[in-house]
Amino acid sequence: MTAVVTDPAEAGAPLAAEAARFASFGWMRGTSGNLSVVTDRDPLRLAVTASGLDKSELTPADVVFVDGDGAPVDGGNPSAEAALHARVVRLTGAGAVVHVHTVASVAMARRHPQGIVLRDLEMLKGLGLPDHEQEVLLPVIANSQDMGVLGDRLEAAREPRVPAVVVAGHGLYVWGRDPRRARHHTEVVEWLLELELTV
Numbered sequence: 001m002t003a004v005v006t007d008p009a010e011a012g013a014p015l016a017a018e019a020a021r022f023a024s025f026g027w028m029r030g031t032s033g034n035l036s037v038v039t040d041r042d043p044l045r046l047a048v049t050a051s052g053l054d055k056s057e058l059t060p061a062d063v064v065f066v067d068g069d070g071a072p073v074d075g076g077n078p079s080a081e082a083a084l085h086a087r088v089v090r091l092t093g094a095g096a097v098v099h100v101h102t103v104a105s106v107a108m109a110r111r112h113p114q115g116i117v118l119r120d121l122e123m124l125k126g127l128g129l130p131d132h133e134q135e136v137l138l139p140v141i142a143n144s145q146d147m148g149v150l151g152d153r154l155e156a157a158r159e160p161r162v163p164a165v166v167v168a169g170h171g172l173y174v175w176g177r178d179p180r181r182a183r184h185h186t187e188v189v190e191w192l193l194e195l196e197l198t199v
């Protein structure tokens with residue numbers, strides 16, 4: 001699989017645009033969350049949104065490049081969560097990862113710490129599930145400040161058919177082939193969580 005962005009200099013603009021969109025939804029409040037896109041597969045390189053910035057105000061320069069372990073390769077100070085982005089990419093082959101702190105994901109994880117069952121919903125097709133799939137489990141994992149621990153939990157709990165994991169007390173990790181697909185998956189997962197929260 002090739003990198004999503006072949007010129008690293010072009011990685012910042014789409015990430016800034018995606019971040020502004022998610023921020024407008026209230027999913028990246030108070031500088032929370034981060035987005036990434038794969039810029040090289042061998043060796044693995046990701047562009048990750050810089051930490052500590054208002055995600056509605058990012059410029060194309062507000063990215064940090066990290067390796068397959070989430071360590072910076074050109075200086076800069078990536079969020080510790082960059083390591084989990086890299087782990088998701090290594091695990092799934094995704095080309096882009098979205099991490100947002102949504103109210104619905106935290107509320108639903110509190111109700112369903114063992115995982116969230118989703119069934120009989122047309123919207124599930126937005127996750128790439130075929131028509132006949134009627135029930136899937138959206139995994140919920142316990143939070144940790146240790147990205148190695150969190151990555152192990154994600155790997156153990158991951159449902160291969162579902163490109164998302166909820167981190168209890170924290171938020172969502174969602175991924176896709178490219179930033180656009182990752183965005184669509186995020187919007188679908190959040191729709192499903194908001195629905196389940198209201199029924």
Ligand SMILES: [Zn+2]
Nearest residue numbers: 033081170171
């Ligand atoms: Zn977070």
